[in-house]
Amino acid sequence: MGKRRINMTDLIIGAPLQWDVYDSTGHLLLGKGHMLVHARQLETLVERGLFIDALGESGDGKRAACAQAAETPSALRMINQVNRRLEALLVNLPNETGAEAKLLEAANVLIRAAASEPDIALASILLNQQCGIYPVRHSIDTAIVALLVASSLHKPADEITLVTAAALTMNVGMLRLQETLQHSAAPLSAEESKTIQEHPQESARMLQHAGVAQQDWLSWVLHHHENEDGSGYPHGKHGADIPANAKLISLADRYCARVSTRNYRKSLLPNAALRDILLADKNNIDPAVASAFIRELGIYPTGTLVRLQNGEIGVVTGRGPSTTTPKVHALIGPRGAPLAQAFRRDTEKQLYAIRDVLTEEQASMRFTMQQLWGPAAAL
Template sequence: MKIRKVTAADLKLGMLIPWNVYGDTGALLVRKGHMIASATQIAYLIERGSFEDYTDSGPEATGPESVLRKLNGACLQLQGLQQAIAGGAAPPGLRRKLEEIATLVGDAISLNVDIATASILHNQRQAPYPVRHCVDTAIVSQVLARARERAPDDIMAVTLAALTMNLGLLEDQQRWHDGAGAFDAAERARMMAHPELSARLLAEVGITDPAWVDCVLHHHENEDGTGYPFGKAGAQIPPLAKLVILADRYCARVSERGYRPAMSANAALRDILLEARTTLHTNLASLLIRELGVYPIGSYVRLINGEVAVVSRRGLQSTTPHVESVLGPRGAPLDVFLERDTRVPLHAIREVLTNAQVAALNAPPLRMEQVWGRAAAL
């Protein structure tokens, strides 16, 4: 496989493009199968476009690494292991298998942290909620642990804890996710007990690592002592567990439920900052905002000129990220996304939109590859 520039000989009016065409930054310009409708499109693609040419490659040629493929692979592997552990039938080499999943998450972050964190907002239907939420929480936990410059063993511990924190809830979690949101007394009791049950299930399969298990046990504690299952406060809560606590709450807020739409990432961070006055660690809440940004990558925004855009990468300042416009000023989907610099007054951010608000505008589902290129391919 080689990357080749689009030439005039490759295109003609009315043809269906036989490959994905990418820009200089790797962002997807036009998807395979798009019909060339004008000479202007041809000129644009010749000027900016490249494609992956497999004509000289063998049958085993593969495309570049993809963050989403790594994360979806982690979800697929985790789903089977979660069910096996909860059912008391752990497979041989369980610890190694869980560490391999944690390594997949870490590799995805290292490949492109922006795509990894944006996937929490735009990759929600690729796995059942109990699985996907754990992988999402593992992403944010590891981002925070790296930002704190924790040792590799600590980074592995928080990642493994996030992947296994809800083993004691597997039978209930998807049903609660899809339901009306009200718990009866028995359900609330199971919710309050699940950190200890999850730790016990890990112990039954031979996993007793203190750092890992402590994070599982304490991932619902609060700084002011109002959490569960122990009601610990402040310094009584293990420092690594505080990373998982914060990641868990952020990921829960930005996930849609049967009884409510997903919050915007910006609103979720605002809520977390308010909670930091009582239930969350103030410095860690600020760290989360610093790492994800005021407008987290993947957030939808409306610009001053009326376009709807998705935040694609950070800008020079946290309040002026780079975005890709996906809907025009009158709400029409754009065949080719337009990169905008929000420092420009006409393209400044007017408001944040939720995924549900954008869907209500009849916007087609966002394919992450359109914004972040081949590293976001499914």
Template sequence: MSNKRISISDIQLGQPLKWDVYGSDGGLLLRRGFVVTNSNQVDILLQRGLYLGDDDEKEDPLVDADGRKIFPKTLERSSVVRMISHIREELAVLSFNLDQEPEARTKFLALAKQTMIATYLDSDVALGCILLHQNGGYAVRHCVDVAVVSILVAKALKKSDDEIIFLVAACLSMNIGMLSHQEHLQGKSEGLSREEQEMIFHHPEQSVQMLKAAGVNDETWLSWVLHHHENEDGTGYPGKKGSADIPKNAKIISIADRYCARICSRSYRKSLLPSAALRDILIGGKSTVDLMLVALFVRELGTYPIGTFVKLENGEMGVVTSKGASATTPYVHALTSPWGAPLPAAIKRDTQKTLHGIREVLHRDQVPVRFSMRHLWGEIAME
């Protein structure tokens, strides 16, 4: 790997990268062929990226219809959706084989960095994956979902990249202590047994013990895992700690955990609409959560979080795809005509406009159309 940092002259918007891009620790961030589409992505690469030298350019490129060079073996991670899928798959392997993994700490941190990069590259697509790309088992997927939401809140709080990486590692490993049972619990239609309740109550402690046994000895990381189910009023578990004794990053994980759990359907209940999930936490958990942090979550996710299905005033149905001028006026991609017929292509709507204002929020099964995330966000969301 070359030790030359990427410069502004090395990156062209709309053009594929000419090198595999690595972070300062040598970990792969993006493969050659990734098409840089906006200035935010350029900033990320300039801040974090190193690239390979001339030996990496020996592969003959293909040329697409627009004359752009595409490297055939390097499209594996050219979309945020694929990056998120890869993270979920690798996390599942690591988590379920933790006792056989001699480099667990290093691998958790590598996955944390990949999650952060994916979220920074396009936070809209990363958030969209929570509701629109629910592949893989719930238990591991939930941890990645919580990590994505936590990254956005931590970034809004201006936390350093180094701190965010460890915060994400805590998100990815927070449920290690009950992971093997979580899929079973997810599918239960009856109440929990006493043994299951005990297992849930003690899973933060069990997770810490398992992480220590696997070589994780970072005090802050372990503390955030241990405290992520504690409540402001001391009614949480396992230690019944009060607000002053709960680390702020554990509070971030806790709220993200509650939000992501509420918007996921269970066998015993239907999922909450995303617009109602944070309101439910804010109203129903006044004494148990940090209300200032919940307000920040609402600001960052919006009244209508990305991935929410809505009906517009003109009768069109679609999906929230990005923030708008205010928390209540996001951009929506319409998927159906006012009469419910599927549109040949999704149409971007500004919900500030009266005709395209949001009339109501819908469940997925109320929108009678099939689509992929690529239809909404383009190549960055290719599955």
């Protein structure tokens, strides 16, 4: 038998097994179609090993199974590599040769990571905030949301690449100020306010000076703080006068800024951040873009910490049948004790419906992204 290890997240209590499951010696533990009915069965499987027959098919199926058995590349590691690469590029942008090609290369690596593992990419926005300096991390988070929403709208690949590049570079004109403000709760000085107001033009100017010749890219950077009602900057443009992709980047920027932890203020919970944008900013955003945004992220974005109706605490690990019924894996039991493993719960069922969204302090649990998403989320 050609063995392939499976993760706890592949198994659901109350759902039939999709494969024959073996232990590490090749002994059959449970047959395909067997239904797991309680947590102790999962604990037993963990103790004895979780493997399926990767060579049980022939022809193309066999080759596909062999390919699955190969080491899974880590999307999270790729995202963090882009973080380090982007910081070096943006800090040194005035002195970079071939900056456009280098920035596009970083954008394409991020696109590959997010396209291969969109759940991990979205979760990294909430669960990977310790990586890198805030200004760069925020740009990467914004780019992840923007490229996934752009993909859901079936935009051409070349356009998605430029959207990603524009999001990654939108704030290069105030990079140092952003990092300074991250460590200060003091009111903005007149000079700092001026830098913020002028950063779209300065970012576009710096990119053009560094050799970026793509006019759409430069335009989306220039207009990413314009508002639907004309209250934005730098030019106070209205509605249809604002490029559609600048609107997309703007909305992703607002969401990621609200959910990011700052040294001087706490982040908003993801569902509260979405509500804040849709209510407080409703006159400033394009309803069509907002609808696409909600469809892609859902009411409970991946990575959100939640309490279920049965009292368990867990993490949203992916999109579900609707925006209000995402995939959730429980990590803490109803009485507050850690569970042996992460157990997938069906949030369509009343027992496992989401009751509350929690802060890190309220959830009070330790876990790694790899525990929930496997090798594709390894650091």
